[in-house]
Amino acid sequence: MKQRKVSKDSGADFGNPQLSDRSKNSSDTDEHDSKPHHQQKKRRKKSKVTRWSCIDTCCWFIGCVCVLSFVLAVLYHAIPESVPQFVAEKINGPLPDPPGTMLRKEGLLAKHPVVFVPGIVTGGLEMWEGKPCAHGLFRKRLWGGSFGKIYTRPKCWMEHIMMDNETGLDPEGIRVRPVSGLVAADYFAPGYFVWAVLIENLASIGYEEKNMYMASYDWRLTFQNTEVRDASLSRIKSTIESMVQTNHGNKVVVIPHSMGSLFFLHFLKWVEAAPPMGGGGGPDWCARHIRAVMNIAGTFLGVPKAFPGLFSAEAKDIAVARAIAPEILSSDVFGFQTLQYIMRVTRSWDACMSMVPKGGDAIWGNASWSPEEGYDCSQKRSSTENMTEDTIASANSVPQECADDDSAVVKGVHGKPVAHYGRMVAFGKEAAVLDYSALHKKETPPKTPPSNRTMNSSASCGDVWTEYQEMEWDNIEDIASREVYTAGDLVELLRRVAPKLMARAEENWGFGLADDLSDPKYQHFRHWSNPLETMLPNAPELEMYCLYGVGIPTERSYIYKISPPTDSCYIPFRIDGNAKGDSEGCLKGGVQFVDGDETVPVLSSGFACAKLWHGKTRFNPAGSPTFIKEYNHSPPANFFEGRGTESGSHVDIMGNFALIEDILRVAAGQTGDQLGGNRIHSDLLNWSERIKIKL
Numbered sequence: 001m002k003q004r005k006v007s008k009d010s011g012a013d014f015g016n017p018q019l020s021d022r023s024k025n026s027s028d029t030d031e032h033d034s035k036p037h038h039q040q041k042k043r044r045k046k047s048k049v050t051r052w053s054c055i056d057t058c059c060w061f062i063g064c065v066c067v068l069s070f071v072l073a074v075l076y077h078a079i080p081e082s083v084p085q086f087v088a089e090k091i092n093g094p095l096p097d098p099p100g101t102m103l104r105k106e107g108l109l110a111k112h113p114v115v116f117v118p119g120i121v122t123g124g125l126e127m128w129e130g131k132p133c134a135h136g137l138f139r140k141r142l143w144g145g146s147f148g149k150i151y152t153r154p155k156c157w158m159e160h161i162m163m164d165n166e167t168g169l170d171p172e173g174i175r176v177r178p179v180s181g182l183v184a185a186d187y188f189a190p191g192y193f194v195w196a197v198l199i200e201n202l203a204s205i206g207y208e209e210k211n212m213y214m215a216s217y218d219w220r221l222t223f224q225n226t227e228v229r230d231a232s233l234s235r236i237k238s239t240i241e242s243m244v245q246t247n248h249g250n251k252v253v254v255i256p257h258s259m260g261s262l263f264f265l266h267f268l269k270w271v272e273a274a275p276p277m278g279g280g281g282g283p284d285w286c287a288r289h290i291r292a293v294m295n296i297a298g299t300f301l302g303v304p305k306a307f308p309g310l311f312s313a314e315a316k317d318i319a320v321a322r323a324i325a326p327e328i329l330s331s332d333v334f335g336f337q338t339l340q341y342i343m344r345v346t347r348s349w350d351a352c353m354s355m356v357p358k359g360g361d362a363i364w365g366n367a368s369w370s371p372e373e374g375y376d377c378s379q380k381r382s383s384t385e386n387m388t389e390d391t392i393a394s395a396n397s398v399p400q401e402c403a404d405d406d407s408a409v410v411k412g413v414h415g416k417p418v419a420h421y422g423r424m425v426a427f428g429k430e431a432a433v434l435d436y437s438a439l440h441k442k443e444t445p446p447k448t449p450p451s452n453r454t455m456n457s458s459a460s461c462g463d464v465w466t467e468y469q470e471m472e473w474d475n476i477e478d479i480a481s482r483e484v485y486t487a488g489d490l491v492e493l494l495r496r497v498a499p500k501l502m503a504r505a506e507e508n509w510g511f512g513l514a515d516d517l518s519d520p521k522y523q524h525f526r527h528w529s530n531p532l533e534t535m536l537p538n539a540p541e542l543e544m545y546c547l548y549g550v551g552i553p554t555e556r557s558y559i560y561k562i563s564p565p566t567d568s569c570y571i572p573f574r575i576d577g578n579a580k581g582d583s584e585g586c587l588k589g590g591v592q593f594v595d596g597d598e599t600v601p602v603l604s605s606g607f608a609c610a611k612l613w614h615g616k617t618r619f620n621p622a623g624s625p626t627f628i629k630e631y632n633h634s635p636p637a638n639f640f641e642g643r644g645t646e647s648g649s650h651v652d653i654m655g656n657f658a659l660i661e662d663i664l665r666v667a668a669g670q671t672g673d674q675l676g677g678n679r680i681h682s683d684l685l686n687w688s689e690r691i692k693i694k695l
Helices: 008-015 017-050 054-078 082-092 099-106 147-153 155-159 196-204 224-231 232-246 260-272 285-289 306-312 316-324 341-345 350-355 389-394 400-404 427-431 436-442 458-464 472-484 487-497 499-508 602-612 657-667 684-690
Strands: 114-116 126-130 141-143 175-178 187-189 212-215 252-255 289-296 384-386 425-427 541-549 553-564 573-575 591-596 626-632 676-681
Touching: 082 384, 099 196, 099 657, 114 232, 114 260, 141 155, 147 155, 155 341, 155 657, 175 553, 187 285, 196 657, 212 232, 224 260, 224 350, 224 499, 232 252, 232 260, 232 285, 252 657, 260 285, 260 289, 260 591, 289 657, 306 350, 306 487, 350 427, 350 499, 425 427, 425 472, 425 487, 427 553, 472 487, 472 553, 487 499, 541 591, 541 602, 541 657, 591 602, 602 626, 602 684, 626 657
Parallel strands: 114 212, 114 252, 252 289, 289 541, 425 553, 541 626, 626 676
Antiparallel strands: 126 141, 126 175, 384 676, 553 573, 553 591
């Protein structure tokens, strides 16, 4: 018979009724006493749960977005490839054949070898040598691909992707180099194509790696330093020579994108210049080796948004984010993803300076006028097809009173004053919209007495130190008190806030407009990537194309304010996100917009072909033919169209079927005239005529 086990305490209580009663009473008392304690605990827990900070909201939102994106990506890739196409066809009708398939049916086949020149940030970078924190990352991508190293080793990643702030070259013990081959820039990230669609269509008419070449380079360096460190220019030269020789003497068609247009413009001068500064190819090298240069979304005259990126580490999107959540980007919430870190890294990339607006007030306008003044953001433009040379010279001539009257008051869509584009940076909306005569008479507010205060010391700011921490506060106030800065003032303004960056920049870049191109100083490499300070090669048969998207609001000028301090190492200037125009105006969130491809204004992409190089000019002495092809932006109709086949935006245009068709036809042997000449939708010709420079 099994005995039931009884605990020692239970047995004692069981055998003693008094103890049992006492124990019971004690238990009741303990339970009664513990009730308030439990209730307090619950209240404390409840109060903890109800606390919900901005950080919690952001983390929750980011988590939801990531989970939703992951689920959608899994579902999208899980379904057969024919399903999205089937759905898209049901919604929009049958999809057109890709350009490569269509042209192959016409009988067009590969003829000229093709060279791709990627722009800034789209080319992959991989590690060849690093610090101990980067162990295991040899020849792994630090830029491009999945960007996984940003999340797993953020500060280590920052340390390796940044250049030395004194030399602009590799920091000691670090070697990050460009990825080679077509894979260097076919996709920027998984599923996000750059050159892949164009490469696939070229393959459809017979191209393969023997007659296609990706001229990858380290887009962080100055163009001349890509040769000094990596011999990138020499490799491009030898590859082009080999391609011409092995393809029956057919010259190459070069296709630069974005900043790649400036890089290749530099190459055109370098390759014919004498050593040691140049490649020693001789004065006829370009004429013997290059059939056409088809610039896609070229940044020839610079990009206005490059300035706020260097000045305050922001642009339109950052300004919007700050307006929604002011403290998130101004503090060290994520440990490293702050504007101070962004500024420190980007100011070490010397190539960013190549895209600061060039030509000064003569090109971009001043406080009283600009070429695009009076532009209506809501107005639709009609295209101008098949324009002849005579038509380009006379089309859309500007009324003389507009060209000559610098004090004309420009009104908006409904007769309201608008911000003036020529005022690239204005401190306060009033300074941006005031008529020039009123602005000139406006009294400057009194400054606070000198205090010789500095922002902070570099030691106290540590890793997030920027050059602002070495400035006296009086200089910060002095910059804001001037109120208006034009394109001609931007370089001087950067000298004040980023002296180390500008010390390197002025050794490598030219930002002006040459009076006399025969002056020996313009033979220096610092002028070679500025189309206003250099000449095209002596190659009369070399065709220059300007291909770019239009119809998208693009950043042109900015309204700033002094930023209230958030910490000891903050950035003292920011775009004023509260500065807005009317609902149909071009001023939104402190940014003044104009026509372009969302990144590059029309003026920068098209002016060189429309006027600077058009016909025989001092910038194009051989009279190389120029052609302009604008592509009106049309966003995808639905999710299943992906990024669309008619996009005009800066990167998505690389999948634009009309653009791809034009490129394939030239690569197959057709000329710009056979393509139908110029196709212009914007006010480019009108704006170009307003710019009065010696040709």
